[in-house]
Amino acid sequence: MTVKEAPKYNDTSVTISDVVNYLEQKVPLQSQHHVTTPHIVVGDVTHIVTGILIALDITEAVLDEAVEKGCNFIVVNQPIFIDPLAQVIPENYAGKCVIKAIKHQLTIYVFNTNLDHLGRGVSHRITNLIELQEMRPIIPHKAVLYRLTTFVPLHAANHLVQSLCQVGAVLATQNLTSVAAPVHHAAYSAHLSDFTAGSDLEFSQESQLSFILPTPYKEQIIQTLLQVHPYEKVTYYLEQVEAIEDNMGSGVVGTLPIELPEKYFLKYIKTKLNLSHLQHTNYFDRPIKNVAVYAGSGGGLLKEVLSKKIDAFITTGLQYEQFLEANGKTLLIDIGYHASRLGLKKLILALLSKEFNNIVVLRCKTITNPIHHIND
Template identity: 30%
Template sequence: MKVKEIIAILEELSPLAYSEGFDNTGLLVGDANADVSGILVTLDTLEEVVDEAIQKKCNLIVSFHPIIFSGLKKITGKTYVERVVMKAIKHDIAIFSNHTALDNSWNGVNAMICEKLGLKNRKILIPQKDAIQKLVTFVPTKDAEKVRNALFTAGAGNIGNYENCSFNIPGSGSFKGNDASNPVIGEKGKIHFEAETQIGITFAKHLQSNILKALFETHPYEEVAYEISTLENQNQHLGMGMIGEFEKPMKEQDFLEFIKKTMNTDCVRHSALLKKHIKKVAVLGGSGSFAIDAAKSVGADAFISSDLKYHDFFKAENTILLADIGHYESEQYTKALLHSFLKKKITNFAVLLSQTNTNPISYL
């Protein structure tokens, strides 16, 4: 398989179209057309990880965090980022990252936290905006079923637990081809009226190219009339953070001890105890201070994240228990998620889980 084929598989789990604007996801180093000899999955790409890839004969590193986050003006080996890039290029090793695309995935980073904690009734904490698009097209009525089914096959028309959803309006379309036209129906130079069906159908924005390909391949007209708009509707299975519930409420102290043990962290920094039980919990892997208000607005009893600053803890305002478990600790199970996903999808060569501990923080 080629690098680009592995990337296509990974996009089934976390389409890059849903990466945050500030992020740098995708193929960061290497040739998309290169043949893959083996895959090494890691949370971070450090020099030790590249050395591990060399030793294990893996020429593709799938890294949750991007090694290149901002632009590189020089590559001289003075920083760890530059040294990683230089060594990867020297040994023909490609590096791919899906970072916030996986953060936003329904089965991504935050789903793993919920699974480890045993949280049920999961929902997205902050749904991503502008993720749903709508196609409106006009098709001769006799061809409407064929076009509609092709759009369904391409992934359009899925709404929550329902599929093959569309809205269809009968009407009459008119057109007149010029001297350069080659009309399938009617005659050039003469106005023609045709019984048509207006098809309205929604789809996830990352599917746009597939949807248009299906439309153009099945629509009978020489010129296809269509409109695409972005909807304000929220995709309830896409976005940052998750909310879930314990089957049985916990006392606050028991809750803190539980997450310390379950998330394998040496330190839990938390806001003031509120003398109430914890049942509804919001989680967000990585730096999550921006989601504190969202967690409060959904009535969460506690919010688990990392990288909370001194003043962030004041935002609890005696309404929620904030728990900072550490950045690495909140995302530590992510590489196992990626490894398991790829192992199920690819069986003809090695997909290895990196044994390098990339956590840069130690506790005394």
């Protein structure tokens, strides 16, 4: 039986800073393909949250919706501006939005971290819609961890293991090792310089313990080690290691239930994702079976996709040169920026509602997509 962890924030005095810290701790991983990082655009993070509105973009209409619904905190996916503003004036789109946000005491937070790293991002929603199977990341996430090795008397080993595991350490190995010490020493000394010529030595056994330390808990674990260890002078070794997490990373690769000819596959994608249009490379007379999906600007993943000999790559934000590079190697499909954020508001809402269950969290109803196409 799995015990659900109780929400940490279950009162009505949650600050905007609390929400920001939660999001950045929950999804701390930054994809190398992001141009910008999560940040506060405007507002005071010390304000108490009256409500959270989740939007894809910031427009004046979105700000009006936030005011109407009593939400003073807006979590948005797309930055208002890429380049720094030289002037905050109402004559331009970004300045007009910033002025209105300040006037109504709204805080705007850009949260564009790729939720694929949690194993349940927009890429996963797209792969579910097109019914891919045997899914795995295009690029698995490499977690930075630490390996801690120390030595402890046998009688104190269990207590030390329990103490370190309680603060986040994971026991990796436990082995016996022999230690030599002068007979006249009451306790083990790690200083070989204490040995004198002609001193008798006795051999005792210690437990050599090796732990894996998640980066956020490293300092706390080391402090606990120094406090709990029975030796006055604690000897330990710390090394940085990388761990591949096969179920987390950038994008998703999967297989279709059956192979499809290219033309049928494109029609299948349009129907399943409810697309009015898409862009793609030339056909190359190969059935489509292995498909990669990256819900974002996938140009930075193209070389990895091509090296894996994937039949089709669904993404957005591609450059003309990238279509040329992929032509004849994979069916490269650009579904458009708006389609690549399919279900993103719902994912962020689920992430926040689970932790902040006494705060109003709403999905923005305002349609913000500024791009339209003429369809025959």
